Amino acid sequence: MNAPVHHQTLVTPEKPKALAAGQFKVTARDVDVFYGDKHAIRKLSIDIPDRAVSAFIGPSGCGKSTFLRCINRMNDTIPTCRVTGDIKVDKNDIYDPKIDVVQLRAKVGMVFQKPNPFPKSIYENVAYGPRIHGLAASKTELDEIVEKSLRKAGLWEEVKDRLQHPGTGLSGGQQQRLCIARAIAVNPEVILMDEPCSALDPIATARIEELIDELRQNYCIVIVTHSMQQAARVSQLTAFFHLGTLVEYGDTDEMFTAPQEKRTQDYITGRFG
Numbered sequence: 001m002n003a004p005v006h007h008q009t010l011v012t013p014e015k016p017k018a019l020a021a022g023q024f025k026v027t028a029r030d031v032d033v034f035y036g037d038k039h040a041i042r043k044l045s046i047d048i049p050d051r052a053v054s055a056f057i058g059p060s061g062c063g064k065s066t067f068l069r070c071i072n073r074m075n076d077t078i079p080t081c082r083v084t085g086d087i088k089v090d091k092n093d094i095y096d097p098k099i100d101v102v103q104l105r106a107k108v109g110m111v112f113q114k115p116n117p118f119p120k121s122i123y124e125n126v127a128y129g130p131r132i133h134g135l136a137a138s139k140t141e142l143d144e145i146v147e148k149s150l151r152k153a154g155l156w157e158e159v160k161d162r163l164q165h166p167g168t169g170l171s172g173g174q175q176q177r178l179c180i181a182r183a184i185a186v187n188p189e190v191i192l193m194d195e196p197c198s199a200l201d202p203i204a205t206a207r208i209e210e211l212i213d214e215l216r217q218n219y220c221i222v223i224v225t226h227s228m229q230q231a232a233r234v235s236q237l238t239a240f241f242h243l244g245t246l247v248e249y250g251d252t253d254e255m256f257t258a259p260q261e262k263r264t265q266d267y268i269t270g271r272f273g
Ligand SMILES: Nc1ncnc2c1ncn2[C@@H]1O[C@H](COP(=O)(O)OP(=O)(O)OP(=O)(O)O)[C@@H](O)[C@H]1O
Pocket: 035, 038, 040, 058, 059, 060, 061, 062, 063, 064, 065, 066, 067, 078, 080, 226
């Protein structure tokens, strides 16, 4: 990309109130991440507010996904990966050995690059989490959770008459909304999205972006994206990563018009990356 980003904003440009009040949902201090000898994240500190969308941008391999996965301990599943430093969600240390990782991943849900519904029915995809977390006392309550989650994910009208059909039979964009419904069903507070639109066509992408904008009213959302246009459209805050460091994090509008750092300026104007 050689020209500055064309700035389209879907969302109201007001600053998140949480920023002004200093209320942060996720805080990280001096986080380092290693894969064996490879130092992937260096001394990263960040305060992420609630009820806003934060976008992580930066060139390939700069550590965006690695840091995103730290926020719900998804990196625990990679044997060579070691995380040091301090990460808190709601002031609770998520690397405390006493933390129940299954509960943490319900509270800090994740949506992946490629939609990955379970090979089960649409209903079961959404009902599975609430059932294992004991969130429904009866079948009626479970039905209500499934409907509410599918509604919040903007999928209910399209699937209400075929809840017993396989989730894998939906279109890519519908599958991604099903995965969002699945994450929502267990009452998360933070939703991590790792390039959630990269496998989708522009229409399905627009639908997911609208959904992200609606969801920010109730959740802390962090999205990794390769698209600066997408970051500009959906986020209120943007974090620019480079070579495993967080170069700057702040108001999306300011980041794309008057970045603080030369490296950010060079990246958003297409001089590297
Ligand atoms: N499982 C892994 N094992 C070893 N090294 C890894 C692993 N995952 C990532 N890395 C390395 O860590 C660094 C950061 O990778 P990461 O995927 O976090 O970057 P990214 O900014 O999300 O990249 P992209 O935009 O290409 O997805 C890279 O050098 C990458 O090769």
